[in-house]
Amino acid sequence: MKKTFLFLTLSLLMGTLVVFIITTIEADTTETQTNSSENPKTPFAEGCNKCHGDEAAYKEWTQAGHSHALVNLLEGPYEVKTSCLSCHSSGYKMFAERGIPGHPYNEKTAVNAVACSSCHSHASKEEHLLVIPAKKLCITCHKMDCGCAGAGIVHQSQSEMFLGREGAGVKRMPSPHVRAMKKRCVHCHMAKVEQKEDTQENVTQETIAKHGGHTFKADFSTCGNAGCHDSADNDMSKRLPVYRAEIEKKMKTVKAMLDSAADKTTQAYKDAKLNYDMVKGDSGYGLHNIPYARALLEHSLSLKSEIDATEGQ
Ligand code: HEC
Ligand code: HEC
Ligand code: HEC
Numbered sequence: 054m055k056k057t058f059l060f061l062t063l064s065l066l067m068g069t070l071v072v073f074i075i076t077t078i079e080a081d082t083t084e085t086q087t088n089s090s091e092n093p094k095t096p097f098a099e100g101c102n103k104c105h106g107d108e109a110a111y112k113e114w115t116q117a118g119h120s121h122a123l124v125n126l127l128e129g130p131y132e133v134k135t136s137c138l139s140c141h142s143s144g145y146k147m148f149a150e151r152g153i154p155g156h157p158y159n160e161k162t163a164v165n166a167v168a169c170s171s172c173h174s175h176a177s178k179e180e181h182l183l184v185i186p187a188k189k190l191c192i193t194c195h196k197m198d199c200g201c202a203g204a205g206i207v208h209q210s211q212s213e214m215f216l217g218r219e220g221a222g223v224k225r226m227p228s229p230h231v232r233a234m235k236k237r238c239v240h241c242h243m244a245k246v247e248q249k250e251d252t253q254e255n256v257t258q259e260t261i262a263k264h265g266g267h268t269f270k271a272d273f274s275t276c277g278n279a280g281c282h283d284s285a286d287n288d289m290s291k292r293l294p295v296y297r298a299e300i301e302k303k304m305k306t307v308k309a310m311l312d313s314a315a316d317k318t319t320q321a322y323k324d325a326k327l328n329y330d331m332v333k334g335d336s337g338y339g340l341h342n343i344p345y346a347r348a349l350l351e352h353s354l355s356l357k358s359e360i361d362a363t364e365g366q
């Protein structure tokens with residue numbers, strides 16, 4: 054009972070805080086429209102750093118890829134549409150989907166990269182105030198099909214590979230890690246294992262990580278931690294190069310087959326190429342799901358006679 058009361062009071066306080074912050078941000082925006090993430094008065098700057106700026110999460114984030122997502126998009130070689138911002142900038146949901154009058158949201162006005170509010174909101178009831186549960190968070194953006202067909206860019210395939218789906222002619226085949234890891238991508242990409250000399254105890258929320266945490270960088274040292282791949286016959290630093298060599302060899306064969314195909318418009322060719330691109334799009338050799346990578350390439354190879362049959366016609 055007491056707990057419920059405390060929770061309600063806290064929620065109310067938080068709610069007020071959020072309303073307060075939003076009103077402050079909106080009041081500020083009438084004064085200036087200059088776009089700069091340093092300028093807290095812009096419509097889209099988040100201001101989370103005002104209170105969270107000294108925390109490890111913030112410092113890690115500033116050093117890593119997500120904080121460059123907007124610059125890389127705008128300065129990249131591709132045609133940029135406003136819809137690209139749905140994954141490359143955190144103001145999109147608030148300003149483009151909800152549409153706050155007087156604040157047009159597009160490539161010219163956006164200032165936030167994949168910033169804190171892409172993933173967190175003080176109004177959320179999820180653990181760590183996540184906007185959606187950790188399990189589903191990363192795959193909302195990290196997918197091959199970014200809805201940007203025609204822009205000439207193929208996004209990476211880590212999510213499809215990890216979940217073992219979308220390939221041609223192969224049944225669903227989730228990585229064994231999907232079942233073992235409740236938080237999925239977060240499990241490896243946010244694991245903090247910086248200082249593991251003797252115990253895990255000296256790794257605290259305050260430790261600023263070089264990988265893991267809010268750098269979102271996975272490191273192979275994670276594999277051997279937490280009692281997973283730590284025995285001699287299960288050592289990933291030995292097993293992975295073997296897998297990699299096998300997959301890369303298969304990829305070469307498939308690539309040669311695709312290159313020599315006379316007719317590149319057949320379904321067989323398209324299927325074989327899709328599978329090849331998926332494997333290649335995941336760290337170059339299908340790292341997130343080796344059994345699936347193998348199955349995809351084997352399916353491509355099984356189409357060889359069909360692809361060759363069109364030769365010289
Ligand atoms: C709002 C969309 C969005 C979400 C959610 C998201 N990402 Fe990203 N992520 C991006 C974009 C865009 C980039 C490309 C950044 C760039 O330009 O280098 C990226 C880059 C990355 C990179 C490469 C970083 C680097 O330093 O080059 C990793 C690893 C990554 N994300 C992991 C994750 C993980 C793990 C999650 C879930 C906790 C996640 N992402 C959630 C959009 C997102
Ligand atoms: C791409 C998604 C993403 C972005 C961007 C992001 N976070 Fe997080 N954050 C997470 C996830 C997922 C967790 C929970 C990790 C877990 O369960 O182990 C988390 C946890 C936290 C926590 C609690 C525990 C911890 O790791 O410190 C804080 C505080 C936090 N985030 C603050 C921030 C701040 C501040 C920013 C902006 C600089 C930010 N986050 C940006 C996904 C994100
Ligand atoms: C006025 C100060 C203030 C601002 C601005 C603010 N926060 Fe917070 N935030 C807090 C306080 C206080 C807490 C609760 C104490 C704690 O856990 O650090 C908190 C908690 C959090 C947590 C939970 C951390 C955990 O351990 O689970 C996350 C995530 C978070 N805030 C994200 C954000 C994001 C994203 C923004 C910007 C959109 C933001 N905050 C803006 C004060 C603020």
Ligand code: HEC
Nearest residue numbers: 125129131132133134136137140194195199201204208209
């Ligand atoms: C569904 C989410 C999503 C959409 C929509 C999206 N992207 Fe991305 N983009 C990502 C993610 C995640 C990454 C990082 C990993 C990858 O390459 O898949 C990324 C990476 C990139 C990169 C490489 C960044 C670097 O490291 O240099 C470029 C360039 C890019 N996107 C351009 C675009 C363009 C142009 C559009 C719109 C036509 C677009 N993106 C739409 C999610 C998205």
Ligand code: HEC
Nearest residue numbers: 191192195211212215230237238240241242271272273336
């Ligand atoms: C079993 C652990 C594990 C899981 C689970 C996992 N990853 Fe990874 N991921 C890795 C490792 C290891 C690398 C390679 C890092 C390197 O090359 O140094 C990597 C690489 C990546 C990269 C390329 C990073 C870069 O710098 O270019 C992206 C993007 C990525 N993963 C996204 C994801 C997404 C999205 C998910 C969930 C669908 C996911 N990962 C699940 C371990 C994992």
